[in-house]
Amino acid sequence: MVNKKNNTQFMPTVAIPPGGTIRENMEFLGMNQKELAARLDITPKHLSNILNGNAPITYDTALKLESVIGPGAQFWMNLETNYQLNKTRLEEQKKIDLDLEILKQIPYKEMSKFGWVKETADRTERVFNCRGYFGVAELSSIKTSYAVAFRTHKQIREISDLGVLAWLRKAELEGLNVEVEKFNKRKIKSLIPTFRDLTMKDPAEFYPEMRRLCAECGVALVLVPCLPKTYICGATIWRNNKAILALSVRGKRADVFWFTFFHELAHLINHSTNEFHISYDKEDEADDIASNYLISEEQYRNFIEKYDYQNKAQIINYSSEIGIAPFILLGRLQHDGLIGYQYYNDLIPSFEITKH
Helix, strand or coil: CCCCCCCCCCCCCCCCCCHHHHHHHHHHHCCCHHHHHHHHCCCHHHHHHHHCCCCCCCHHHHHHHHHHCCCCHHHHHHHHHHHHHHHHHHHHHHHHHHHHHHHCCCCHHHHHHCCCCCCCCCHHHHHHHHHHHHCCCCHHHCHHHCCCCCCCCCCCCCCCHHHHHHHHHHHHHHHHCCCCCCCCHHHHHHCHHHHHHHCCCCHHHHHHHHHHHHHHCCEEEEECCCCCCCCCCEEEEEECCEEEEEECCHHHEHHHHHHHHHHHHHHHHHCCCCCCEEECCCCHHHHHHHHHHHCCHHHHHHHHHHCCCCCHHHHHHHHHHHCCCHHHHHHHHHHCCCCCCCCCHHHCCECCCCCC
């Protein structure tokens, strides 16, 4: 058991109630419990609770003890204060011991690498840092802070629930610092063509514009690095009537980045406000909507039926014709199994967005 946070803090092994000292004085004075209760003008039951540490010695009781058995009232208040303090320290230590177990499930090393929490090897200090990061009194309260349904990733790897919650917490903290207008679904939908146009630009140009346009619609767009065993691509979170759209840029592939962005937009546009969503992998409804935002079903069918959809040059030319980046069309063809994932990946840029 870790029994102190620093070298100067005393940690008792047991909290002794003042009742023991009262009993010693009763024996010395030859009083029984009933007589002492009568002299103190309290009920025998209340005295029993004080003796057993189930009721505190109040200022009033301390003054009565001073008169009946001595010594001064301050002596009894000091005993009570020390008892309550030691009891609380022991209770807190139990909570810390429980939190030390929960800490094993939190990717603290990676979080400290990203600067989310202070780097330290001291496990108890890590507990306190995590409590502050998540904004909870005990780490056992983290999961109840978010109404999140966890599930297994498609590759049958276990998702780190607390890793997911650490990622969401960072998204929340980042999003709360972004100034946005009032949330407006209609405006988001009207900007879909503008967002499509941005797929053909470089990150240095499109990302500041994305953030600005999202803010005008009441959406705080944030990027949060991916944590191990979370498999998150993106999420929509509501805090203080503000929509936060978070992207992990997992894999750093342009097609995944844009599809995830439009996927989250689909949630914001087509679901009620204050609904919470996490994109781990594919969700049929939002996927279909996001696909149609990027390339309409009519445009897609037209290409499949009238063009050689496996021809690289025709993918590039048709994408230019409908005003979308080639990797968007290629990504949809690959997703639908019309082209293997091993083909034309030179059309799919990888990038890392640097926030300034």
